[in-house]
Amino acid sequence: MVRKRLRPFYDESVQPIDALAAVGEVLSWIGLGLGIPLLVIAGMVALAEGRWDRVDIALIDRDGVAIARWFAGGDFHERPVTARETAYEDWHRGFVSARNPSHARLHPPVLRRLFTTLGVVFTAIGIVGAIVSLIPAFL
DSSP states (O other): OOOOOOSSOOOOOOHHHHHHHHHHHHHHHHHHHHHHHHHHHHHHHHHHOOOOOEEEEEEEEEETTTEEEEEHHHHHHHEEEOSSSSOSSSEEEEEEEESSSSOEEESOOOHHHHHHHHHHHHHHHHHHHHHHHHHHHHH
């Protein structure tokens, strides 16, 4: 009895479209695996921080100490400018907490924007990777 040798389903080489699909799948796992948790963290930061409204802040010098003054929530508020904050005398566009108008920032909240931007970028990479990994199924 002569045995017939079975031919493999694939030839010995990997087709370029299959390699592209494998790269797409890796990108989808990495992108979605990082992007979705970053977007969830951005949402949690947004809930914890609350809304920050724009307000004009007057920066004055009182006895050599920089003071920030603003009007929000129907009242005037003031606080000393910290050493970390870049302050120039005159008017400055700042941000006031909607929950507590006595809390003000001279610079916009960065943490929420950082997590949102990274989350959107990684999620977009993951979605494009998932689409690319499905290309061989339609060819």
